[in-house]
Amino acid sequence: MIIRNARILGGDPVDLRIENGLIAEIGPGLGGVTAFDADGLLALPGLVDLHTHLREPGREDAETVETGTQAAARGGYTAVHAMANTSPVADTAGVVEQVWRLGQEYGHCDVQPIGAVTSGLDGRQLAELGAMADSAARVRVFSDDGKCVSDAVLMRRALEYVKAFDGVVAQHAQEPRLTEGAQLNEGEVSGRLGLAGWPAVAEEAIIARDCLLAAHVGSRLHVCHVSTAGSVEIIRWAKSKGWDVTAEVTPHHLLLTDSCAEHSPVGPYNPIYKVNPPLRTREDVRALREALADGTIDCVATDHAPHPVEDKETEWAAAAMGMIGLETALSAVQEAMVETGLLDWAAVADRMSARPARIGRLAGHGQPVEVGSAANLTLYDPSARALVDPGAMASKSRNTPYEGMTLPGRVVATFLRGRPTVLEGKLV
Amino acid sequence: MKHLISAGDLGRDDALLILDTAEELARVSERSIKKLPTLRGRTVVNLFFEDSTRTRISFEAAAKRLSADVINFSAKGSSVSKGESLKDTALTLEAMGADAVVIRHGASGAPHRLANWVRGSVVNAGDGTHEHPTQALLDAFSMRRRLGRLEGLKVAVVGDILHSRVARSNVLLLSALGAEVTLVAPPTLLPVAVENWPCQVSYDLDSVLPKSDVVMMLRVQLERQNAAFFPSAREYSRRYGLDRDRVAKLHDDAIVMHPGPMNRGMEISAEVADSPRSTIVEQVANGVTVRMAVLYLLLGGAIGGDVQ
Numbered sequence: 142m143i144i145r146n147a148r149i150l151g152g153d154p155v156d157l158r159i160e161n162g163l164i165a166e167i168g169p170g171l172g173g174v175t176a177f178d179a180d181g182l183l184a185l186p187g188l189v190d191l192h193t194h195l196r197e198p199g200r201e202d203a204e205t206v207e208t209g210t211q212a213a214a215r216g217g218y219t220a221v222h223a224m225a226n227t228s229p230v231a232d233t234a235g236v237v238e239q240v241w242r243l244g245q246e247y248g249h250c251d252v253q254p255i256g257a258v259t260s261g262l263d264g265r266q267l268a269e270l271g272a273m274a275d276s277a278a279r280v281r282v283f284s285d286d287g288k289c290v291s292d293a294v295l296m297r298r299a300l301e302y303v304k305a306f307d308g309v310v311a312q313h314a315q316e317p318r319l320t321e322g323a324q325l326n327e328g329e330v331s332g333r334l335g336l337a338g339w340p341a342v343a344e345e346a347i348i349a350r351d352c353l354l355a356a357h358v359g360s361r362l363h364v365c366h367v368s369t370a371g372s373v374e375i376i377r378w379a380k381s382k383g384w385d386v387t388a389e390v391t392p393h394h395l396l397l398t399d400s401c402a403e404h405s406p407v408g409p410y411n412p413i414y415k416v417n418p419p420l421r422t423r424e425d426v427r428a429l430r431e432a433l434a435d436g437t438i439d440c441v442a443t444d445h446a447p448h449p450v451e452d453k454e455t456e457w458a459a460a461a462m463g464m465i466g467l468e469t470a471l472s473a474v475q476e477a478m479v480e481t482g483l484l485d486w487a488a489v490a491d492r493m494s495a496r497p498a499r500i501g502r503l504a505g506h507g508q509p510v511e512v513g514s515a516a517n518l519t520l521y522d523p524s525a526r527a528l529v530d531p532g533a534m535a536s537k538s539r540n541t542p543y544e545g546m547t548l549p550g551r552v553v554a555t556f557l558r559g560r561p562t563v564l565e566g567k568l569v
Numbered sequence: 570m571k572h573l574i575s576a577g578d579l580g581r582d583d584a585l586l587i588l589d590t591a592e593e594l595a596r597v598s599e600r601s602i603k604k605l606p607t608l609r610g611r612t613v614v615n616l617f618f619e620d621s622t623r624t625r626i627s628f629e630a631a632a633k634r635l636s637a638d639v640i641n642f643s644a645k646g647s648s649v650s651k652g653e654s655l656k657d658t659a660l661t662l663e664a665m666g667a668d669a670v671v672i673r674h675g676a677s678g679a680p681h682r683l684a685n686w687v688r689g690s691v692v693n694a695g696d697g698t699h700e701h702p703t704q705a706l707l708d709a710f711s712m713r714r715r716l717g718r719l720e721g722l723k724v725a726v727v728g729d730i731l732h733s734r735v736a737r738s739n740v741l742l743l744s745a746l747g748a749e750v751t752l753v754a755p756p757t758l759l760p761v762a763v764e765n766w767p768c769q770v771s772y773d774l775d776s777v778l779p780k781s782d783v784v785m786m787l788r789v790q791l792e793r794q795n796a797a798f799f800p801s802a803r804e805y806s807r808r809y810g811l812d813r814d815r816v817a818k819l820h821d822d823a824i825v826m827h828p829g830p831m832n833r834g835m836e837i838s839a840e841v842a843d844s845p846r847s848t849i850v851e852q853v854a855n856g857v858t859v860r861m862a863v864l865y866l867l868l869g870g871a872i873g874g875d876v877q
Contacts, residue, residue: 332760335677335699335737340761408685410678454656456676458697 142176142559147184147520149510151486154181159516162558167512177564179520182553183486186494187219187250187517189506191311191389192286192365192442193467195221195252197243198236199228204447204537206240209467210249212445212536214562216467217519217552219250220498220506221445225257226287232257232268234276241278249562250555253503256280258299258310262288267299274306281502284311286365287417289347291317296351300360307502309387311363312351314372315418319343324458326399326419334402334410336457339419341369348372352379352386363500364388366444368418370428377437387500389442390429392466392473393542398423402457406545412453412460413542416446426477433492434483440496443470447538464542468534472548475523480549486523505558516559525551535568572691573863574680576702576738581745588710591855591862597634598858607869608637614667616658616683617694618644618674623829623853624694628671628703631860635869640665655679659686669868672696690867698732704828705738707859709746711848712783714855715824720747725777727753727809728787728836729798731760735787735828740768753777755809757798758789774809778818785826786811786837802835812838816846824848 146154149167158166158173190213196204206223213221223240225231231240237254244252256273260266262285273280283303290296290312299310320343325331327338348364352375355362364376367388379386399421401414414420432438446463453460466473474493478484484492498507508514529543555563562569570583579587597605613632617625625641632639648658655674662670669690672680677697684691695701713719724743730736730752743750744767751769752759763770771777778784791802799805811825825837825846833839842849
C-alpha cells in the first residue's frame with residue numbers, strides 16, 4: 142500500500158510504500174495502490190507518550206484502556222506508557238500483564254505499562270520490580286506517579302535495583318511535607334485566592350536530591366512533569382555533569398499559567414485548571430519552553446489524567462487533580478513551541494516520539510520516518526485551527542483545560558505498523 | 570451588581586453606596602419597630618457549611634428586618650453530610666426559588682462556583698481563607714461612624730493574615746476607600762507575594778501602633794502553633810498581642826477592632842477588649858445594618874442611585 146504526498150517533517154511531498162508494517166520505500170510517484178492520499182499533510186513518526194493515566198483497572202468510570210488508547214490514536218500517538226496508580230496498583234506482574242494485554246486486544250495504540258516503585262504506592266517497600274521487568278509486559282519504567290518516592294533510602298535502592306534490567310525510575314518530584322493540602326502554585330495568585338500554596342521548592346528540592354542520588358549510584362533518573370524554572374536549572378546542571386538524567390514537560394505546563402485559576406473563559410476557581418504539579422507562572426512557562434527547545438528537557442509527556450465530571454464540578458479544594466491531554470498535545474505543542482519559532486517539526490518529532498521511546502526503552506517506536514522503520518506515522522494538518530470541543534473527544538472524560546480556547550493543527554490520520562487507527566480524524 | 574463575592578469587585582462608589590445605604594437603614598434599627606417591607610415575598614437562603622452562629626444570625630436578622638423569607642440551611646445533619654455535592658445543593662435551592670443565597674463555606678472560591686449554578690444573587694459570608702466582604706464593609710462602616718472618615722485613615726490589621734479572609738477583604742475594600750492599611754504579623758503568617766498587595770507590611774507591632782488610627786486584631790488559632798507558624802501562644806501574645814502597655818502607644822482617638830470570636834489573653838487582653846476604645850460590640854450591631862444594605866441593594870433596587 143502507498144501513502145501519497147506526505148511531507149516528512151515538513152519536507153517536499155513524497156510517497157511511502159508500506160509493507161509488512163514497515164516503511165519499504167520512500168520517493169516521488171511510487172507505483173501501487175493508494176491507501177491514503179495525504180495531500181501535502183505533515184508526516185511525523187507516531188507519537189509516544191511517557192505518561193498516560195488509563196485508569197483501568199479500578200476507575201473505568203473515568204477512562205478505560207479502550208477509550209484512553211482511542212484518545213491516544215486521535216491525538217497521533219502510536220504508543221503510550223500507562224501509569225501505575227490504578228486500583229489495584231500496577232505493582233505486580235499480573236496487573237501489568239493485564240493492562241498490556243488489553244492494549245494489544247484493542248489495538249488503537251501500543252500500551253506499555255509502567256510499574257509501581259513501591260508496593261501499593263505506599264512509599265515503604267519496593268514492589269517486585271524484577272518480576273514486572275521479566276513479565277510479558279517487559280516493564281522498563283517504574284514510577285509511583287501521583288506520589289513522590291520521598292524516602293531517600295528507598296529512592297536510592299530503587300535507582301540501583303533497576304540497573305539490572307536497564308530500567309529507569311520516573312520520579313514525581315513533590316516533597317510531601319511542603320505540599321500538605323496544597324492547591325495551587327504558591328505565589329501571587331494563591332495568596333490572593335486564599336488557596337494553600339504548592340511551592341516550587343517542593344519540586345526542586347526533590348529533583349536536586351534525586352540527581353545527586355542518581356549520580357552517586359550511577360543510575361538513570363527520569364523526572365516527570367517538570368514545572369518550574371528552578372527545576373530546569375537543576376536538570377541543566379545535572380546534565381552538564383554528564384549524569385544520566387532525563388526529564389519531561391506536559392503540554393499544559395508549556396501553555397497555561399496559575400492565572401487561569403483567577404481569570405479564564407470558564408470563571409474563577411474552576412478546578413478544570415487544578416493539576417499536580419500545579420500550573421506555574423509566566424516565567425516558569427518561558428523557562429520550560431526554552432529548556433524543551435535546547436534539550437535540557439528531553440520530551441513532552443501528556444500526564445493525561447481523566448476524571449469524571451462530578452470530580453471537577455466542585456469547589457476547588459474538593460476537586461480531583463489532573464487534565465486530559467492526549468487529543469490536544471500536538472496542537473498545544475504547536476501553539477507553544479512551533480508557532481513561537483522555538484522548535485521545528487523535526488525537533489517536535491524528536492521530543493514527542495524519538496526521545497520518549499528511547500527513555501522508555503520501547504522497541505519499534507520513535508524511529509525516524511525512513512526506509513526500514515516501523516510504519517508508525519502521524520499525518521497532521523498544521524494549518525487547521527479550531528475551537529477545542531470537549532464533547533467531540535474520544536476520551537471518556539471531559540476535563541480538558543482548553544475548553545473555550547482555539548488551538549492550531551489537526552491529526553488527520555494515524556498509522557500503527559502500517560494499519561490505520563485514525564483516518565480523516567475519525568477512529569478506524 | 571448581582572453578587573457580592575469579593576470586596577475587590579466593589580469600586581469606591583459601590584462601596585460608599587452600601588455604607589450610605591447602611592446609614593439610612595441604621596435609623597430603622599433605632600426605631601421600636603425595626604422592620605421594613607422592602608423584601609416581602611423574597612426568599613433568602615442562609616447556606617452555612619461551617620458553623621458560624623454570629624454571622625448566620627446577623628444575616629438572618631438583616632433579611633428579616635427587610636421582611637424577606639429566610640431559610641436556614643446548615644450542612645450538619647443535612648444531605649450535605651450524606652455526601653451531596655455543592656452543585657446538587659445549589660440546584661435544590663434553585664428549585665426552591667431562592668432570590669439570594671448567603672454562603673459560608675470552608676473552601677476558598679465556593680461562592681464563585683455556586684454562582685455558576687444558581688440564578689439568584691450570591692453573597693459571600695466567608696469562604697475558606699479567601700474573603701469575607703460583608704465583614705470588611707461592616708468594619709469600614711464602624712470606622713467611619715467612630716472616626717468620621719475613611720480617606721487617609723491608617724489601619725493596622727494584626728495577626729494571622731495568611732489564613733484570614735477578613736484581612737483579604739479589608740485590604741481590598743479599605744484601599745479602594747482611600748485608607749492606608751498596614752498588615753502586621755510574624756513572617757510565617759503572611760502570604761507569599763504580600764508585598765504586591767495594596768498595603769504596607771510590618772513584622773513589628775510596636776513600631777506601627779503610634780501611627781495607627783485603627784488597630785484590627787485577628788483571631789489566631791492555637792493549632793497554628795503545631796504547624797510551626799509560631800513557637801508558642803505565649804511568645805505570639807508577647808510579640809503580637811494587644812495589651813494595656815501596647816494600647817498606651819496609641820493616640821487618644823485610636824480605636825481597637827476585632828471581628829470575633831476573640832481569644833482573650835491571646836491576641837487581645839480582656840482589658841483592651843472591654844475598653845472604651847473597643848468597637849467590638851458595635852461591630853456586631855453594625856453587621857446587621859450593613860448586611861441589610863447589601864441585601865437591599867442586591868435584591869430590592871437602590872436608594873439614591875443604582876449600584877451598577
